[in-house]
Amino acid sequence: MNFDFSEDQKLLKEQVAKFLSDNCSIDVVREILESDKNYSDKVWRGLVDLGLTGTTIPEEYGGLGLSPLELCVIAEELGRASAPVPFSSSVYLATEAIKLFGTDKQKENYLPKLASGEIIATFALPESAMEPNPDNIQCTFSSGKLTGTKMPVPDGSYADICVAVVKDKTSDSIGMSIVDLSTEGIEKKTLTTLDQTRDHAEIIFNNALSEIMNSSGDGWGDVQQILDIAAVLISFEQIGGAEASLNMAKEYALDRFAFGRQIGSYQAIKHKLADMYIKIELAKSNSYYGAMMLNDNGSDLKIAAAASRVAATDAFNFAAQENIQTHGGIGFTWEADTQFYYRRSQVLGLSLGSIASWKNKLVTQLEEKNN
């Protein structure tokens, strides 16, 4: 029985945690919230210098050639720090998409630049508040040009390239295409969101030059595959954020006195914190299995990814909201740090589509497995 990360992976986790505690304190996150900056360039540069943007990029393309398990431990620490960087969009989504579905030329062109941090990439799927499906994707790719609107696109205001989910006119099917976001025919508008520590934009493509990517023949299935990978990785960010929220609530419950005693000695608070812990452990266990399936490219990946997503979203949403509740009035102030996890929990929880949808997907996969 070896259902745990390796010693090397745990060492990497500590290294990332150390870097983030030195360079990405909650004040750094606050600075992004209160300024016009889209992200922390300093933290991002540091992650690039550690080689982390190239974690799973093969060595032949200038990456570290490590497994998704290494990405999982990195993700957990980024979530714990609520780091204001484009890691999830550039690394979990766009890089994985290019690795899986890029043409040889696209891989040669983009992967080394992603590994070295020369470019930041993003992944654009939704176009409005309507849940995306193969029939309502309006962005069209035709004769090397992309037209349509994507929103919200994470880190869309400043990303260099974008992997967009498109309707390919040539084959009249769903596909993915890569766009250089500095080319002509692109209009970007930064959006106001719940979490201004993570940039989101609306991007309008108007006959913008674009290159279509490879497809397995089932373009929508390809998109789902990328979402499944990201679901597992983001679940680790959620776990990190949930643990940070629980820890913050615990510290406050020990410090704060009411009616002559620590509020952490009241069962109403104890049970609330115990429930946070329970949800976090259930999420962690589901995500460990997700990580294992991701690493083995196992047959249960789809189910495990959905389970990781459902459990981790529940854990982070609950921990972030009950952290504020534990703090009482002070937790609702701008000065309090509780807001960063409260904001981030929704951004991560909604980033890959509604949980109602993931639950349905989970049961559909279970039905297929048992038929």
Next chain:
Amino acid sequence: MDFNDTPEENNFRSEVRDWLKNNAPKEKKAGGYDSIDVQESALSRARDWQAKKAEAGYAAITWPKEYGGLGGSSIQSVIYSQEESKYNVPTGFFDIGLGMCIPTMMAWATKEQNERYVEPALYGKEIWCQLFSEPSAGSDVAGVRTKAEKDGDDWIINGQKVWTSGAHFCDFGIIVVRTDPTVPKHKGLSFFFLDMKSPGIEIKPIRQISGGSNFNEVFFTDVRVPDTQRLGEVGEGWKVALTTLMNERLAIGVPKSADYSSLTQLAKDVILNNKPAIKNDHVRAKIADWYVQSEGLKYTKMRSLTSLSKGETPGPESSIGKVVSAPKMQDLASFAMDLQGAAGILNDPDMSLMHSIFQNQWMSAAGYRIAGGTDEILRNIVAERVLGLPQDIRVDKNVPFNELADSR
């Protein structure tokens, strides 16, 4: 990351498999949910099987060899249980004795006493029970009122214990009693083991809301116990009781119950809003929620087993099992009955869907949320021991027991 055995674990598993193949009864494991009311024939089969296991060293894998154990590791014990669970062998009669009572004896009794009592318990010849809970002492078990008074070289016990599993077929018991009511609660307790056939012990089965009877009330009227059967010093019974309670957390679990897969099965068979319930989004979301909880517990166990496999103590995550699974048993059963509409009230295995498994589960779950630590106590334990939050203020802490507010 994998679920594979190490080579040593794999060797042990093969040994166990071979032994079980040659020694375990051949009948298929019965499906469904048997009543656990005790039957003489089951007890006699259980004794035979226990003796066979003890002979081979598998009855107490982690115990030292001097006590008849295998001197093995916790992971070996888990491997044995995994393999044994594939066979229809009678279990359950010795869990409390070997899981809680005898380990307490080993820690506190004399060498001679252990030589006398450990082996017959291990071989299933003598069965032990635990006499802690009382009508006025449940979660607050240190509040026991059953008293023992010194009389020469003996103690005379008077009072009542409750929720004693198996008292009616047990040979010996361990008991915590009050020997000094004039000092604060925890300081006036002493601990004994006693012969359950002693004069003055009366055992009455408790009928549970499920209709079954798995527990007893035990009444003590002038029951004489020699002082030589005291474990620990007079007034230090709580210290001894903690040895037992630490083992309880390992021994008490929740039985395998109808889960998301049974619910999925049911949802295919019943109609909701003119279509099979499985097509209903709300039903699907509930199935997903319980799937995630079940899998979460399953993989939490794998994480704990990984620690055991490395020879480490499992982390605190192992403490969440019952507080998740017992309420899940109840909620899932309740939801499954709701899907059956008015017919959900049927509790006749011949009439109700899926042989009443959900109805029976709903009934028994109410007990599992209490047994071996209520949901509330388990949350306190997580908050205090895992998260390090302070204990609740105790108004009874420095007050003599006989001056405490009385609940009736």
